[in-house]
Amino acid sequence: MTESASTEAKRTHSVVTVDLTPYRNNIALTTDKTLHRGMLNVWGNSLPAEVLPHDGLTVGGIPFRGVPGGGAEPDNVRCAGQYLELPRTTADWLHLLATSERRCEETAFVHYASGAADPEWVRVSDFLPARAHFGEVLAARSDALHYPHHRQENLGGRLWAVRIPVTRREPVCGLRLPDNPALHVFALSLECVR
């Protein structure tokens, strides 16, 4: 037999957005004038820049920083095992705004101020037409897909909001990204629930 009990609790969600500027190394958002600069995949596809607002995006109550779209400068971090410095703060979830060239499932390391580091799964669905294979939230979808020489109107690209659990009750200090060139991270926010 299962029993249920309900309790009423007031919770506070605080979110810290992380500046990924020093780590951005790839262009995945372009305009009609910068189509040829797209590097979201090996074919040079990219998403129309308007898919992500410059002044930020809130998905499922989690705010993410704006992304410099337009194709003039890098707008995302293509994963190659980089170590991202995080603000030393308590957190329960690391939220990523990400997409993948084919869906992927990799491990990242959550680093703690105590010196501990725990591997956690990062699971991101495909940017091309796909379902949320891992139960993520669809953060944005474009009306078109950019090719190096043209804009394809009947094909949409996708960005996903995924989350990584912070299991230790200790402040975090860093995140080691997976080594997988298919995985692109556009924004990162830390959520603390108290």
Place this chain on the structure above:
Amino acid sequence: MTAPVTARAEWSVDWYDDLCSCLQIDIGHVLERAGWDPVRALGAGWRFWAPAGPVEPVEYYHPAGDALEEFLCLHHPVRLRWRRPAGPADAHRELVASLARGVPVIAAVNNFHLPFRPAYHDVHAAHLLVVTGYDAERDAYDVTDPMPPAFHGPLPRGVLEEARGSISVEDVSDPFFAGSSPAWRWLEVRPTGPQPPLTWPWLREVVHANTTALRASGHGPSGLDTLLRALPDRVAEQGPGVLREVYVLGWPAQAEAALHAGFLTRAARTLQRPELAEAGRWVDRVAHGWTGLRMLAAHGTAERQPDLRRLLTLGRNLVGAWEHCLTHLERLAGGPR
């Protein structure tokens, strides 16, 4: 403007899996039209064999070559045969004859000539679509392309024939799927009996056959390991272009792992056996393990000195995940039947 986030589908089959190519999706589509469960048909068997021969640069490449029946739709009565008519007249005659028997045709095409493909008049790329009818009065075929952006509708015979016969062997506009001619070939997919019902004893037999085949030397993870070990010498001798093969041959391998995972996950619900969902999850992890390996290989083809150590690390991770998965499946298939 950013599009509203809704569940608009851009594929035309509801079991669509983004890891599949046109080969698996089109075969499944034909079987679904025959009343079969396409995921059970395509996903029950699971094989991998590292090819010794050349890897043809087509999206529908399969290491089985003409022996598709030994790799796809296993444990099912299905005829899978590549047909190679000599020219346009034979190609049209065979197509019409097959349609008259009620069997749709999966035709090899060059996307460059198809107005509904993103590659239209841009890049030459090999692809498959399904021909479901022919209207002699209008001299047009009915075609279905379940791959995004999905299309269903009439296509003038002249357009399809240009796409089926167009030889572009010198073209390199697509880095992976150009340089090969469709050459009028088409794939016959025809059920020759009823689809086996899904039962627990049948499923365990199927999983046992899969694990036995995947443990054989040169197959499954050991086959991948052998292929990876040979890569550094091959890159040194032939240049980074050979990495293209890893991307191409990894596509059916990744797709079929995803389909097997889907088969087990669905069976878990139907048979009320949660352990099948767990087994399916380990298989799915193998499917996902191909992503990094395939994409790094793809990017490596364009680099003067690709990072082979990084590539082999991703490959060994996949081999390890696959071994772990097989151990799990063997436990599932073991015990009294």
